[in-house]
Amino acid sequence: MRYDSEDDLSPGERRALAAWRAPEPPADLAERVVARVVAERLSRGAARPVALAALAAAVVSGLFALRLLAGAAPSGASEARLLGGGGDGGGAAETSGLADGRGG
Amino acid sequence: MVEEIDELTLARARQGDPGALSALVRHYQRPVYALVARLLVGRRAEAFDDVAQEAFIRVCRGLPRFVPEGPARLSTWILTVTTRTCLNALRDGQRMAVLAPPAAAASAPDDPEQTAVERERRRRVEVAMRALPEEMRAVLVLRAYHDFDYDEIAAALGLEIGTVKSRLGRARAALRAALEEDEEHLGEIRL
Numbered sequence: 001m002r003y004d005s006e007d008d009l010s011p012g013e014r015r016a017l018a019a020w021r022a023p024e025p026p027a028d029l030a031e032r033v034v035a036r037v038v039a040e041r042l043s044r045g046a047a048r049p050v051a052l053a054a055l056a057a058a059v060v061s062g063l064f065a066l067r068l069l070a071g072a073a074p075s076g077a078s079e080a081r082l083l084g085g086g087g088d089g090g091g092a093a094e095t096s097g098l099a100d101g102r103g104g
Numbered sequence: 105m106v107e108e109i110d111e112l113t114l115a116r117a118r119q120g121d122p123g124a125l126s127a128l129v130r131h132y133q134r135p136v137y138a139l140v141a142r143l144l145v146g147r148r149a150e151a152f153d154d155v156a157q158e159a160f161i162r163v164c165r166g167l168p169r170f171v172p173e174g175p176a177r178l179s180t181w182i183l184t185v186t187t188r189t190c191l192n193a194l195r196d197g198q199r200m201a202v203l204a205p206p207a208a209a210a211s212a213p214d215d216p217e218q219t220a221v222e223r224e225r226r227r228r229v230e231v232a233m234r235a236l237p238e239e240m241r242a243v244l245v246l247r248a249y250h251d252f253d254y255d256e257i258a259a260a261l262g263l264e265i266g267t268v269k270s271r272l273g274r275a276r277a278a279l280r281a282a283l284e285e286d287e288e289h290l291g292e293i294r295l
Contacts, residue, residue, distance in 0.1 A: 013276075016283050017248050019222050020229040022138030026153055029137070030129035033160040034122050040161075041120065 105251050106135050106179040114178065118167045128167075129160050132179065135250065136160065136186050142245045143190040146234045151193070159189040176256075183250055184260040187242055191261075194238050225283075232282030236275055243268055244275040 026032075109117075109131045116124035133156070140156045162185050170181055233241055239261060246252040246260065257268045 013280060013283055016225045016229050017279075019226040020142070020233070021226070022141045022249075023149065023152070025133040025137035025156060029133050029153070029156060029160070030126045032157055033129050033164065034126045036157070036161055037120075037125060037164045038122055 106132065108178050111172070114172060117164075118170070120164075120168075125164055128163075132182050133160075135179065136182060139183055139186050139245065139250060140190055142233065142249065143187065143238070143242055144194065145230060145241070155190055155193045156186075158193070159186040162189060180252070180256055183246070183252070184256075187246065187260050191238060191242065228282055229279070232279050235282075236278055239263075240271045240275045240278075243271045244279070247272060 108114075109128055113124050113127050113131075117128045136159060137152065137156050140159065141152050144151055144155060159182075163182050166185065170176075170178065172178070176184075233244075236244070242261060243257055246257050252260065254265050254268050257263070257272075258265045261268070263271075
């Protein structure tokens with residue numbers, strides 16, 4: 001035990017602290033610790049290929065989804081059609097019908 | 105003061121060699137377990153086992169980052185990891201059922217007088233330690249049983265040195281109060 005001189009404990013107090021003995025560690029503590037550490041390392045090693053495969057699958061599906069979105073994205077013409085602007089003329093029947101109905 | 109493990113074993117342990125890790129645990133297990141048992145005073149022995157194991161697993165994980173040429177001794181670093189693991193466990197409260205305080209020393213007829221006195225003194229210290237707040241107990245235990253200086257305690261607990269000194273002072277005052285009562289009681293035992 002080590003104390004600074006200005007706040008030293010009395011010999012009786014030191015004796016009391018020394019009397020508080022700690023229990024001994026279990027005999028198999030080292031084996032248990034090393035077994036856990038090795039198991040963790042093995043599981044990390046096994047998990048790495050799985051994680052890589054999952055990452056690759058995520059990248060591929062992400063690219064696929066982007067392509068789908070790009071394919072389904074409205075072109076300038078179809079946007080115009082949706083807005084009722086006639087565009088390339090393909091939507092004329094729809095728009096004229098509405099116009100007729102309103103215009104009387 | 106704990107004698108440090110040899111450099112070769114430490115180097116192998118840092119590379120994850122199971123034999124070296126086992127040797128490292130065996131080398132430091134007594135101070136680590138003693139620290140765990142004192143910080144978790146009043147808890148079951150199973151809790152000591154679990155927390156000591158968890159502390160060593162953290163040590164094994166952190167070993168590659170430990171710098172042997174750095175300012176901290178390996179034993180100080182290991183006991184710092186252990187202290188933090190204990191305080192975390194106490195805060196989490198998992199498997200931390202609190203046992204009843206130790207009963208007063210029974211006077212067995214075949215016990216020598218000194219044994220009864222020592223047993224009662226030990227009981228009083230344990231009761232006084234249990235009554236201390238956890239971080240105050242940690243300051244006193246690291247100082248009294250593990251030779252940590254103020255700087256090391258401050259670093260281990262993330263405190264200012266002034267806070268360490270004030271907590272140590274209060275812990276000692278509480279201990280003195282318990283032991284004054286103890287001396288009166290021990291006088292009764294001697295009679």
